[in-house]
Amino acid sequence: MLKTLLIACSVMILTSPALAQVRLVTLDPGHFHAALVQKNMYAGVSPDVYVYAPEGPDLQMHLDRIKGYNTRADNPTRWQEIVYKGPDYLTNMLAGKKGNVVVMAGNNRIKTDYVRQAVGAGFNVLADKPMVINAAEFGKLKESFEVARQKNVLLYDIMTERYEITSMLQRAFSMQPALFGTLERGTPDNPAVTKESVHHFYKNVSGSILTRPAWFMDVAQQGEGIVDVTTHLVDLVQWACFPDQSLDYQKDIRLTSARRWTTDMTLSQFRAVTKLPAFPDYLKKDVVRDSMLQVYSNGEINYQLKGVHAKVSVIWAYKAPEGGGDTHYSIMRGTNANLVIRQGADQKFVPTLYIEPSDASPAGKTDLSVAVTNAVRALQTEFPGISVRKNATGWEVVTPESYREGHEAHFGRVMQKYLDFLKAGAMPAWEVPNMLAKYYTTTQALELAKKHD
Template sequence: MQLIPTVVCLFMATLIAACQSSEKSEKDPAAIRLITLDPGHFHAALVQKMMYEGVDSVVHVYAPEGQDLQLHLNKIQGYNTRPDNPTHWKEDVYKGADFLDKMLADRATLGNAKNVVVMSGNNRLKSDYIQKTVGAGFNVLADKPMVINASTFDQLKESFATAEKNKVLLYDIMTERYEISTMLQRAFSRQAGLFGTLEKGTPGNPAVTKESVHHFYKDVSGSILTRPSWFMDVAQQGEGIVDVTTHLVDLVQWECFPEQIIDYQKDISLTSARRWTTDMSLSQFKAITKQNSFPDYLKKDVVNDSILRVYSNGEINYQLRGIHAKVSVTWAYKAPAGAGDTHYSIMRGTKANLVIRQAAAQQYKPTLYIEAVTGNKDLEASLKAVLPKIQQEFPGVEVKKVASGWEVIIPSTYKEGHEAHFGRVAQKYLDYLKAGKMPTWEVPNMIAKYYTTTQALELAKKAK
């Protein structure tokens, strides 16, 4: 008998909180307002999986009417109505073919808030979206990749210059920096007594290797993800070598040369690059898009009238300040039972190797190992010496002896999952926005990252 009053109370509490948040932002010139532009990828919704202090609960959405927009709104509604820790976003939606012009024209009427345009969708359009948006004086938080080919690389550089001129922040969503095993790999690599120094490596045996495996058919927020048909069109989404590898190239820079400026013209040298396809049947395509046939723009990639070939896989072998690194991404259609997207990474030091494995032996959970190099008999002693320093930053982290060396034991409280990392990135960006600036290394390193990926694509296309 108490169910209806309880539900009413919860509804009223949520409504009051939403109204208070909106009223506060209208009176507070320091408040921040989110604007979503043409959401075509589920990452746009993941930014709103949580609420943020000082951010208006009203989000302005500008997009063409269609399935992409509806899927986005459905996800936001799901977050608002979930039983545990529901959000209270209110989506103010403008639908129309002139959505971009409308957003730019509304710049003066959106209030005194610091406006942040969130972009996650068709990557072919993103370069123009970014350029026009920062040019109009909006801050931009963009999903990767910002550019998908060498022809738009200079346009991205210009956009960063425009953002600086207009005193707005342009930033991409690098979620993998917040994966705890990667954070600890970076932290242990900075302990010279344990790790030594980073090896130089060779093309055949790089000092740093990062491999990522992804899947077209996947579960997101408790349901099977419906992907837009254009996601399989590399002319719109981008090839794998310029898409997911963006994360891996970012991690190489972030871990090997933390908080240091990378000069793409001096510090980066490509050795080799290659690309290959993932083949998808029409029935598989239907399962993830809910479309009954391949659209015309995909016909160029269809063989035998029934098999779609997607250039979703790529590998880059390159040097960064003389350090040999290799990054690769592979897309399968569907993961084995109990598995999901996986990551493998190794940093080779002169005293120890830091290895992340995420296979069946690890129950498909990323696990960090510390392994002695040949001839190093002091690993246990040096590990015990540096562990207290690690624990100062990551309380509760321990190690245990295993056959290959030492496994890093990570408390479950650090294991948030990939979807939660979008909130971490957004919060970091909001902190930058409130401070009015980013660290000096962020922009040049974003430029270096996209130079690496787009030039690798050019090199891969030339390779036989």
């Protein structure tokens, strides 16, 4: 079946028709990511956006965000939101065919069904992660990619972290063999690749404290952390370690271990992020000691990808320390050098890439200095202005401030990349099998973690 799907992906590359004009449809927007893809206007995209959703606060918050973009003083957008609200919103969208690209970012419990029905109706789909949150639904996602091929439409997920500058540079430096050497194989106790991220329920987005829907704290609807944010980390492992290569989830992935744990949230904290006075009934299953909500938002996966040991973990805290925010740590261990991203207090919570000699490196720092200089020179065509400075453990990669766009801007980058795919009528052949590999990893890891509770 997988071989058939891989062949089908190649056929899709040749046959998907290019779109003359993109007409966006927003389906049931429940997450602020649905609005972030509209933070800017795009060439070839109609300003008319058709929104289909049930009536309620999620829809209103989405429309308020779009209104904020339209009315801002600096470079305002010109979106015209044409809204249909009612219990039959999905049926109306599928029958109406007002647009040709559906954007989905909301309740993940029903997203996999949304994807399947949208591609079946002939819509292109740009979906926020995760597109599936449990192993039972993985087959439905795999079927959706096959239906997308049959319907000549493009199904793609929003992988913003590929556009974060230190992640891009870490990948680029790892492709400089004189500096990096080759990727270590690693062990379960000392993986070749480690990626860790810390996120926060209470956070500032687009200049104001984010109001989260209550269902965001319900893992039956949002998904556990091990299948949610880890999607980005697993994607980065695949993208950085095996660039532009198609992966076979049945052959290339082997889980070693997985675990999950909760973040505890008081009722007052819950009120601060949801603006609701009490826990809704569907969350009471997760409330202990009358007022403490326990959310399985944290997870860790140890696994092998084509024989390379990797570890990814995600942690959700309630609120970031003063001056801080979401953080990311990553290391790729090469035979000559390690490429390390740190984003702690020492970096003033700004992600920073370091090049450090490997413990097993046959080269000393003097020898690596030449390799570092040559690697920087080679990469300056793609990344003008980058440089390095020596420090006690190796080198810090210095990037111009213009590369520090911020997470919200990365949604525009993903949207533009997807628009390029639509214009060409094609995605790279590795994207579909690697999306399947990614979601297989996360959903199977959840199954494994539950077995070891």
